Amino acid sequence: MRQLAPGVRLLDGRPRHLMNVYLVEDVLVDSGTPRAAGRIIRQVRGNPLSAHVVTHAHPDHFGSSRAVCEEFGVPLWAGAKDVEAIETATPAVAPGRIAAALSKTPMPPPCRVTRQLSEGDEVAGFTVLEVPGHSPGHIALWRESDGVLFCGDVFLALLRIGAPPNFLTWDAELNRASMRRLAALRPRLVLFGHGKPLRGEPDRLARLIR
Template identity: 70%
Template sequence: MRPLAPGVHQLLGRPPHMVNAYLVEDVLVDAGTPSARKRITRQLDGRAIAAHVVTHAHPDHFGSSHAVCERYDVPLWAGAKDVEAITTATPVPSPGLAGSLLSRMKMPSPHPVARGLGEGDEVAGFTVLDVPGHSPGHIALWRDHDGVLICGDVFFNVLRPSAPPKILTFDDERNRASMRRLAELRPKLVLFGHGRPLRDPDRLLRLVG
């Protein structure tokens, strides 16, 4: 694992930074694709894990959630409006042909969500922010005292900071509003679902205009 801030580690991926998961104190945030199961558990074995949080109900973020929760006997938490999608392994499709095609793909194993998270809830010293758009119940995690933000897929940082692809986004207009909200926090460290960490808050501000 790669330490990024006090109590915050990034799990090593293959290829690096393509699909990210983080360990925040004793809480795993996101769990990659179903094929990431062995890589994730290899890094978590021997550590105390108390819970698992999913930022949003897309199969590259809850792909190994069932395996992780079963292995470590921990509860799964997610944004309240994404609970059904994870519990039934049926993500809400984005508009258009791409979303329809993706909805027909083989999905990860479903897993019951023990807690639906909402604005202002606390997770391992972070505050939950409701930031819908990429999915109906997308959440971010914000630690105010040192400016650490785990933004899920509200932003991508593959090559450069950007919005997530429209074809994979449930409501692009709402996601744009979520982007502005997070950028205006001026985070000192931004951790993405896809891409390298970012320590330049002005880049997000420039992106949202």
């Protein structure tokens, strides 16, 4: 694991930064696909773990959640409007034929959510922000004291930083509003669901959506 900020570590991935999983104090944030379960469990074992948070109900973010929760006996927390999708393993589908085809692929095992997160809740020293669009109940985590932001998939940073593809996004216009909201925070460290961290450029996100 690599330290990114006080209390914030990035787990090793294969390949690195493709699907990011973080340990924030004693809370695991996201869990990649089902294939990541063994790697996540090996890295987390030996560290105190009190809970697991999922930023949104897509299979590359809650894929190993049930395995992690069962292995460590911890509860799963998620945005209130994504709870049903995680508990039934039926994510909200974006419009269009591509999204409809993707929705027919095998899904990760469902996992019971024991805490529904809403705007203003606290998780490991971070404030929960409701930022819907990519999924109905997408959340971000924000620590104002040092400007650290977990943005999930509101922004992607794989080839370049920008919006997630429309065919993977439940409501692209609503996600655009969430992008503007997060950019207005002027974060000093942005941690993405996919892609390398963005550090020391507080106006970068805002410039991208003008």
